[in-house]
Amino acid sequence: MSVPIPIVFLSYSHDTDAHKEWVLKLATDLMANGVDAELDQWDLVPGQDIVAFMEKGISDSDRVLMICSESYVKKADKGSGGVGYEGLIVTSEVAQNIDTMKFIPLIRNNPSSSKLPRFLGHRLYVDFSNEEQYDTKLQELLRAIHRVKVKPRPGPNPFSTTTAAREDIYTETQSAIYTDPVTGTELVLVKGGCYRMGNVFEADGDGYEDEKPVHEVCVDDFYLGKYEVTVGEFKTFVDEAGYKTEAEKGDGSYIWTDKGWRKDKNANWSNPGFKQDDKHPVVCVSWNDAIAYIEWLSAKTGRKYRLPTEAEWEYAARSGGKDYKYSWGNGTPSGNIADETLKRQFPDWSWPIWEGYESGYIYTAPVGNFMPNEIGIYDMSGNVWEWCQDVYASDAYKKHARNNPIYTGDSASSVIRGGSWYTLPRYVRVFRRGDGARDGRNCYVGFRLAGIK
Numbered sequence: 001m002s003v004p005i006p007i008v009f010l011s012y013s014h015d016t017d018a019h020k021e022w023v024l025k026l027a028t029d030l031m032a033n034g035v036d037a038e039l040d041q042w043d044l045v046p047g048q049d050i051v052a053f054m055e056k057g058i059s060d061s062d063r064v065l066m067i068c069s070e071s072y073v074k075k076a077d078k079g080s081g082g083v084g085y086e087g088l089i090v091t092s093e094v095a096q097n098i099d100t101m102k103f104i105p106l107i108r109n110n111p112s113s114s115k116l117p118r119f120l121g122h123r124l125y126v127d128f129s130n131e132e133q134y135d136t137k138l139q140e141l142l143r144a145i146h147r148v149k150v151k152p153r154p155g156p157n158p159f160s161t162t163t164a165a166r167e168d169i170y171t172e173t174q175s176a177i178y179t180d181p182v183t184g185t186e187l188v189l190v191k192g193g194c195y196r197m198g199n200v201f202e203a204d205g206d207g208y209e210d211e212k213p214v215h216e217v218c219v220d221d222f223y224l225g226k227y228e229v230t231v232g233e234f235k236t237f238v239d240e241a242g243y244k245t246e247a248e249k250g251d252g253s254y255i256w257t258d259k260g261w262r263k264d265k266n267a268n269w270s271n272p273g274f275k276q277d278d279k280h281p282v283v284c285v286s287w288n289d290a291i292a293y294i295e296w297l298s299a300k301t302g303r304k305y306r307l308p309t310e311a312e313w314e315y316a317a318r319s320g321g322k323d324y325k326y327s328w329g330n331g332t333p334s335g336n337i338a339d340e341t342l343k344r345q346f347p348d349w350s351w352p353i354w355e356g357y358e359s360g361y362i363y364t365a366p367v368g369n370f371m372p373n374e375i376g377i378y379d380m381s382g383n384v385w386e387w388c389q390d391v392y393a394s395d396a397y398k399k400h401a402r403n404n405p406i407y408t409g410d411s412a413s414s415v416i417r418g419g420s421w422y423t424l425p426r427y428v429r430v431f432r433r434g435d436g437a438r439d440g441r442n443c444y445v446g447f448r449l450a451g452i453k
């Protein structure tokens, strides 16, 4: 069986002849190593529209190498499409409809502190700054490219909304992955263990009463969705089961508008008040809708899916119960939260944002767009809040069993976790316990599957 050859499109700025020659050499080396490199210097026909050439190159390729020189990053951030060869630069406008996991940034000729265009956030990159390390870096890049699952040709599998494009190339996760044979949904095996649940950073003073007391709990092995459930996955359910969500049956969903939050009777999972494609996390679904999806999928696949308990959710978000404040750890964010990108769009935004951080997304981001946590799970802090199994009570921790705790008391609210694209930094902490009525719908709440091992 022949191995499919990955097609890689090179996007770069024509800074100097030396830079152009370097890119040409890189492309030649890639070709010599089993990669089909597409480059304007080879493939652009005189007189051909450069922007159209790039659009086609991006859509037909398995990966796009963005060679981020200082000038490239400046031009990409300026955001204008550009004329002439500047049309080959990927701006946030160009990237908007593309899964940005497709991009592999390379650093070359960039002494500035802005290594990457803002819309790529804090993506890892391959650093070609040091010429002496060229061979090592080339090998690193080749490993990244060849690890890509090459698209089946002709055309992608219309039933797959997962795998190929958003597989993270930089993280070799140790976790076992379970792929649902019917939907292609991926779940990560989370090895159980004991940890101190609750706000272990209480001394920082940004916590809440319901995050106390910190108490030791243990969870068994379980599976947890690698990504939030997507619009595409939910659509399959709606189409097959003829399901109507509570928003559609009732009076719609809460959405964000220029005038603030309001309930819109026409808002629902397919119309959340902002643009989403199939890879975005589904929102405007109630806890009851999430359960309906899970029951449908369990019946269809013969596998018992469920929502995670909040003890499982927090354990996984903290990469196996580590003392982390966010799913990315304790440092600079890698996720979609309320940040400078949001503030720029809504200058009157009155809640705190994460200052100095650009996620590149105002509303939801496609799932799997940022770095996963240490156990290979994406978007646990931010993007959308996620429904958990537990009923919410502010004093639930006082009633927790040590092993596999779940609170099932009498209340109409369930727990949501992780914060979202709109929530202030304190709310994306992994200890933060949100709550929502089980029939409530909001444009910032979705869910993630869990499963029994």
Ligand SMILES: [Ca+2]
Residues within 6 Å of the ligand: 336, 337, 338, 339, 341, 342, 359, 360, 361, 362, 363, 421
């Ligand atoms: Ca954001």
Ligand SMILES: [Ca+2]
Residues within 6 Å of the ligand: 228, 379, 380, 381, 382, 383, 384, 385, 386, 418, 419
């Ligand atoms: Ca999330």
